Amino acid sequence: MAVTRRVFLRRALIGTAAAAGTGGAGLALWPGRRLPSPGAPLRFFTEAEYSIFAIVADRIVPAVHGQPSAADVGVAAKADALLAKAAPHTQTDFKRLLGLFDNALASFVLDGRATPFTRLSPAEQDAALIAWRDSRLPLRRSGFEGLQRLAGALYYSDPRAYPGVGYPGPPLLMRADGSVVGGTPEQRAAALAAKKTAATVSPPKEGR
């Protein structure tokens, strides 16, 4: 769940500025692809940033048959809620990262590819992610890791992802006070009804 921070990518930004000064301004302004607005109001992302992160997340955890997609579990909306509570300096860095990640001029300077990430084919997007991951620029690798870990963490911490990884989820436990935790809602209800199917905790230590 380690999100990015300090991802200034200074060299890339300097390169972008230099190219913009010599006629690259059109590329720098080429807008990326937009997804339909999410249902709930965004607290952190702009709609453009939401689209970038959602499209990245769909490549980090691609759709496969029989399992929920990143979009199905709302990875980008989860990221929006999480980042809304992040420290201001972390928020600033993450917005810079997303902007640079989808910037056509920056990708032209860095990788010779003059198209926003969000307008590439899936195979081209994967190649772009690998270029960031394997970059000789440490700050670009930081950017990749920030996106990869955040998308992966938000997807795999959703219980809808558990069946696909063979994780049965938390076991059913009964606390000393008779309340139950873990298991499925049905198991909890049954345990409360029976008050005996769950294991119980030992009584508190003497003299505490």
Added chain:
Amino acid sequence: MIHDGAQLTSDVAVDCDVAVIGTGAGGAIAARTLSSAGAKVVMLEEGGHHTSREFDMQEATAFPMLYQEQGNRATSDLAITVLQGRSVGGGTTVNWTTSFRTPAYVLEHWRTRHGVEGLTEEALAPHWQAIESYLNIQEAPESYVNRNNGRLWEGLGALGWKRQRIRRNVYGCMNSGYCGMGCPVDAKQSMLITAVPDALAKGAELYVHTRAQTLTEENGRVRAVEGVCVDPSTWRPNGRRVRVRPKVCVLAGGAINSPAVLLRSGIGNRSGRVGRRTFLHPTLAMVGLYGEPIEAFYGAPQSVSSHQFAERGDKMGFFFETAPIHPMLASIALNAFGSPLRELMAKLSHTSAVIALLVDGFGEGEEGGTVRLAPDGMPVLDYPFTPRMEEAARAAQEGAARILLAAGATDVLSLHAPPVRLRAPADLPNLAAAPFGPNRLSVFTAHQMGGCAMGGDPARSVVRSDLRHHQIENLFVIDGSVFPTALGVNPQLSIYGLASWASPHVLAALGRG
């Protein structure tokens, strides 16, 4: 009594004997000891007061609720993921219960190289014994060794390397495996259910969702702790303030946060050493895949360790343990994306992990990390990768791979991006050829130490051996930030022992010695 800063309707000003900033291993033990001696104690805690009723064993619940920066803390370049607690009980609410006394060689190194006086095994032994009894610290019985730890045990045995069962602070443990998400059945004897309630029962006051923003100094003494209340729905200040005017101040925010309080305050840093020498036990891992289920998400997370390579002469040492494998942390650790990530995650239940914790801070000129402040006043940690660290990381990864292969793994994977795959010891050169550097592979820390180092020389350390600040006479730092080096073992019991040992010095400063 517990007050919630998120709910305060007016500002608060309170006078007391001792202000304790932080309720983790250091702060809670100090608060309990001082309250028991009759001192009026006020505790401040940035996190919330969350109890087992809220602990639902889901990573999506636990990390935002119980960890620093909602589980998102990392070094400034994101190369090291920082797992650090933030709630009542601090790290003890989310740690994996592993309990070791400070090794003798570490105490000796502090004495000879850092001028630390009086911290000997003999002096600490009665404090450790009392804490071990209080928190029911005992060796994990064999029945609590899950298959993840069992593979480590077998692999170590096959290689003839040192191995031991771990001691844990649990009572009535149900062996479920969710220590890191807050014990759902109050079996873990964390500060949340032991020393903090004990201090409250003796009359201590606790303000939660209250961040110690700054300390104000007057005539060489801390005059007040300026607390800022936080709204947990936005994690921003809500405008309410808690000002505590203590006779003595105990700073116990842990490594990273304790130095940040001093840096924000602009006091107590005449030496320039505040935030310096921050150590992490940088942690590498290798994972093994098996033909049969391991279910490393269930069972006591850590019950086996090996200190075979903890001391390596002039080289950086390391020690082996395991990590529980739940889906979220696994997805962060495995450095893959797309179909390769899907394929690796699909084998989660058949995966075991060996982690190797590097023992940093013992080398000549080795300075570790540095805490500084972001423009918003929050701490940022820089931790450079060094050639010395690389040598140890490579040796540690090779050792972990050998353990997993000896334990019967059909495939062993590194946490490189992308992973290096080994099927036999003959493949080890592939691991040696893999790159090493920031964000070339996943590195974690669950043990943050240093930043307010104790020592004899005021020019090279922040606090004295008795944990009193070198210049500010009514300020003590009692947490993992005072360690001059890493510990070579999981830190909680070292911090408990140190806090118990230092509390009489705090009482003496109050005039109650």
